[in-house]
Amino acid sequence: xxxxxxxxxxxxxxxxxxxxxxxxxxxxxxxxxxxxxxxxxxxxxxxxxxxxxxxxxxxxxxxxxxxxxxxxxxxxxxxxxxxxxxxxxxxxxxxxxxxxxxxxxxxxxxxxxxxxxxxxxxxxxxxxxxxxxxxxxxxxxxxxxxxxxxxxxxxxxxxxxxxxxxxxxxxxxxxxxxxxxxxxxxxxxxxxxxxxxxx
Numbered sequence: 001x002x003x004x005x006x007x008x009x010x011x012x013x014x015x016x017x018x019x020x021x022x023x024x025x026x027x028x029x030x031x032x033x034x035x036x037x038x039x040x041x042x043x044x045x046x047x048x049x050x051x052x053x054x055x056x057x058x059x060x061x062x063x064x065x066x067x068x069x070x071x072x073x074x075x076x077x078x079x080x081x082x083x084x085x086x087x088x089x090x091x092x093x094x095x096x097x098x099x100x101x102x103x104x105x106x107x108x109x110x111x112x113x114x115x116x117x118x119x120x121x122x123x124x125x126x127x128x129x130x131x132x133x134x135x136x137x138x139x140x141x142x143x144x145x146x147x148x149x150x151x152x153x154x155x156x157x158x159x160x161x162x163x164x165x166x167x168x169x170x171x172x173x174x175x176x177x178x179x180x181x182x183x184x185x186x187x188x189x190x191x192x193x194x195x196x197x198x199x
Contacts, residue, residue, distance in 0.1 A: 007039070007047050012073060012081040015057060019072035022048060036149045056080055099160060103167055118168045122161055129157045 007029075014020065014028050026044045030037070048071055051057040056077035059069040073081070099121060106117045136150040 007043065008051065009081060009084045011044070011047055011051065012056060012077050012084075015071060015073040016078065016081060019060075019070045021068045021070050023068075025071075032145055033149055036146070036153070051077065100163075103164075107171070114171055115168060118164050118171075122164045125157050125161050125164070129154055129161075132157070 010029055010033075011025055014025050014032075020028070022044045023041060025048075026039050026041050029039050029044075048057060048059075048069075052059055052071070054076075056074055057071045058074050059071050061069065102121070103114065103118065106112050106114045132150050132153050136147060136154075139146045139150070
């Protein structure tokens with residue numbers, strides 16, 4: 001899911017070279033992001049209306065004449081775009097990650113095998129990594145946008161898998177002695193499978 005703030009600034013960036021209409025902006029957004037994140041045209045127009053309300057874009061008002069609005073970037077919009085591009089993402093507080101929350105909650109639910117929960121999510125993530133790897137292999141060499149998006153997703157998914165591995169080890173080591181044997185018995189094939197995917 002794409003954050004609305006990202007869409008807002010992506011549209012500002014797409015308007016930085018010349019005025020455009022909504023459908024054109026949606027098409028260019030999908031092209032420039034490797035068509036990984038489909039964008040609803042309604043979301044584009046809703047965002048454009050907010051940008052116009054905030055003075056970051058201006059339209060020619062053509063929709064009143066039965067033609068489609070053409071939007072252009074204002075000076076305030078260009079300033080906002082440049083500031084967003086140069087501002088590092090906030091890293092002081094970690095985002096609320098659903099996977100992390102699920103594992104934490106599973107620890108306190110009676111009768112739940114946390115190792116099973118971890119392994120289910122791990123398998124799902126590794127399958128997603130395999131899909132992105134195939135997508136990257138099928139892409140043309142000059143499709144830089146797609147390659148960058150796929151690399152970002154592979155690194156993100158790999159980080160989640162590594163966290164699950166660390167969480168499983170930590171949880172089982174802190175439990176009863178029989179749990180420690182489960183950690184030691186973790187199959188090397190699971191680790192090898194992940195290494196093959198991220199190469």
